[in-house]
Amino acid sequence: MSTTCNCPNIGNCDKADNKDPINVPEGADLVCPDCGAQLVAAQRPPKRVPLIWISVAAAILVIALGFVFWPKRNTNGDTNRESVESSLKEVWPWLKATQ
Numbered sequence: 001m002s003t004t005c006n007c008p009n010i011g012n013c014d015k016a017d018n019k020d021p022i023n024v025p026e027g028a029d030l031v032c033p034d035c036g037a038q039l040v041a042a043q044r045p046p047k048r049v050p051l052i053w054i055s056v057a058a059a060i061l062v063i064a065l066g067f068v069f070w071p072k073r074n075t076n077g078d079t080n081r082e083s084v085e086s087s088l089k090e091v092w093p094w095l096k097a098t099q
C-alpha cells in the first residue's frame with residue numbers, strides 16, 4: 001500500500017506545478033523526489049458509486065432471489081397447471097354446452 005501525495009513546493013517544483021500525484025511506498029519518507037520538499041497527502045475525491053454499478057448490483061440481487069425461489073416457483077407452476085387443467089375439465093362440459 002502506497003500513499004499518494006502532492007508536492008506543495010509550487011513555483012519551485014515541476015511536480016508541484018503540474019499537481020502530479022506522487023506515490024510514496026509505505027514506510028518511505030514523504031519527500032518530493034524532484035525538490036526534496038515535505039509532501040502532503042493528496043486529498044482523495046470522495047468515491048461515488050456509479051449508477052451503473054448500483055443497477056448491476058440490483059440486477060444480480062434480483063437474479064439471485066430468482067434462483068433462491070426458483071424451485072418453489074416451479075412446484076407452484078406445476079400445481080397451477082394442474083389446477084388449470086382440472087378447472088378446465090370442470091368448465092369443459094359447460095363450454096361444450098354453450099356451443
Ligand SMILES: [Zn+2]
Nearest residue numbers: 007013032035
Ligand atoms: Zn517537489
